Amino acid sequence: MIPPSFTYARATSVDEALALAAEHGEDAKYLAGGQSLLPLMKLRFAAPTVLIDLGRVAELSYIRDEGTYVAIGALTRHHDVAHSELLAADIPLLAATAEAVGDPQIRHRGTIGGSVAHADAAADLPATLLALDATFVVKGPDGTRSVPAAEFFKGIFETALEPGELLTEIQVPKPAKPSAWSFQKFNKRAIDFAMVGVAVQGGSVALINMGSTPLRATAVESALASGASIADAAQLAAEGTNAGADIHASKAYREHLARVLTRRALEEAAARA
Amino acid sequence: MKVELTVNGKDITADVEDRTLLVHFLRDVANLTATNIGCDTTSCGACTVLLDGESVKSCTVLAAQADGRSVTTLEGLASEDGTMHAVQRAFHEEHGLQCGYCTPGMVMAITSLLKENPSPTEAQVRQGIEGNICRCTGYHNIVRAALAAAEASK
Numbered sequence: 001m002i003p004p005s006f007t008y009a010r011a012t013s014v015d016e017a018l019a020l021a022a023e024h025g026e027d028a029k030y031l032a033g034g035q036s037l038l039p040l041m042k043l044r045f046a047a048p049t050v051l052i053d054l055g056r057v058a059e060l061s062y063i064r065d066e067g068t069y070v071a072i073g074a075l076t077r078h079h080d081v082a083h084s085e086l087l088a089a090d091i092p093l094l095a096a097t098a099e100a101v102g103d104p105q106i107r108h109r110g111t112i113g114g115s116v117a118h119a120d121a122a123a124d125l126p127a128t129l130l131a132l133d134a135t136f137v138v139k140g141p142d143g144t145r146s147v148p149a150a151e152f153f154k155g156i157f158e159t160a161l162e163p164g165e166l167l168t169e170i171q172v173p174k175p176a177k178p179s180a181w182s183f184q185k186f187n188k189r190a191i192d193f194a195m196v197g198v199a200v201q202g203g204s205v206a207l208i209n210m211g212s213t214p215l216r217a218t219a220v221e222s223a224l225a226s227g228a229s230i231a232d233a234a235q236l237a238a239e240g241t242n243a244g245a246d247i248h249a250s251k252a253y254r255e256h257l258a259r260v261l262t263r264r265a266l267e268e269a270a271a272r273a
Numbered sequence: 274m275k276v277e278l279t280v281n282g283k284d285i286t287a288d289v290e291d292r293t294l295l296v297h298f299l300r301d302v303a304n305l306t307a308t309n310i311g312c313d314t315t316s317c318g319a320c321t322v323l324l325d326g327e328s329v330k331s332c333t334v335l336a337a338q339a340d341g342r343s344v345t346t347l348e349g350l351a352s353e354d355g356t357m358h359a360v361q362r363a364f365h366e367e368h369g370l371q372c373g374y375c376t377p378g379m380v381m382a383i384t385s386l387l388k389e390n391p392s393p394t395e396a397q398v399r400q401g402i403e404g405n406i407c408r409c410t411g412y413h414n415i416v417r418a419a420l421a422a423a424e425a426s427k
Contacts, residue, residue, distance in 0.1 A: 001313050001314075002292060002294070002297075003292045003294075004292070005290070005291070005292055006291060006292060007291055008274060008291035008292075008335065008337045010337070031335075031338075034333060034334065034335065034338065035315065035333060038294075038315075038333050038334075038335070039314055039315050039333060042313065042314070042332075043314075051291075051335075053335075053337065053338060055338050079327075102315075102404065103318070103403045103404025103405075104328055104382065104385065104386065104401060104403070104404055105318065105321055105328045105329050105330045105382065105404045106315065106330070106333075106404065108324075108327045108328060108329050108385075109329055109330075109333070109334065189316075189406075190400075190403035190404075191315075191316055191403060191404055
């Protein structure tokens, strides 16, 4: 399969990327690692007329210790997030989630910012970043702004990013107890997107593919905070969700998976802590 | 657009459409057809090649993205005198293939894996080839070949 025709433009800096986006307008799309966008284009689900390749914007590939939080450049690859010693020590949930994305080939190309900006409801990293209360730094023609993860994801493939804006950095607060984490994902093949997934950090619980965006399991979190047992709290995992049905699973089955995976995740996080 | 790649150590320059995929550049421009197209949807791994030494699925990389970089295909693994690479030899000796269609991608994925982790456990090998599908389901001998190649390279 061959993607529809487009014009390829290459940016080598953030400023150049923003200038190209301003020049080409809404028909242009940023290309990070391309591991989600190119397959969609080959299926003709997406047909941007200009692709702005960010692959050589080296200034956006870094993982930096900022004391209370870790700053990750948007173009940092999953492979590098997964193998970061800093993250392994301070935010192991994030490193483990990156290692769970796709397969080694995809992790060699795909980027954390690409995954966040693409905003697939079944993607792994957005839910983990939601559980970790990450903040996304966005640059646009009018300057820089910060968007909390809880306000960033608006719908399927829809985010708070305005046309021409570029996600540049992801800031992840270091959890009080890094070891109290778990990442659970249920799929048929290793490379598939999650049918349902759960990211747990301490008392924070986020769900993958239980609605059009990653969701916090607020009923579970409140129950845990008021002293409920893990088993009782996990029973509330499907509350407030809006899972879809497709060839892989019915809505009821997804709700069942959410409860089971949440219980497993909370148990694992508690055992690790 | 003009794309300049170093493929298996040789410089190849061509004027191609912007939308040209790396796998098409390799097969149709460089005439290197060991790299197979399987699913064409980033799932099966048959088209795996090394980009600057790391495994990627060449059906999901634009030739333009690889411009100026170095690509290794299965054809580039053996030495000039024809001596097989350790992973190739292990596939031969452990009977790591049945129909052979997934083999080029498997060999490249395992070559990349062993570069990152020269002494993997069996579980790590199985996880390392999670992006490669063998529809003969010949995984057992593929895993044995990967472990044998790791052992032979010590």
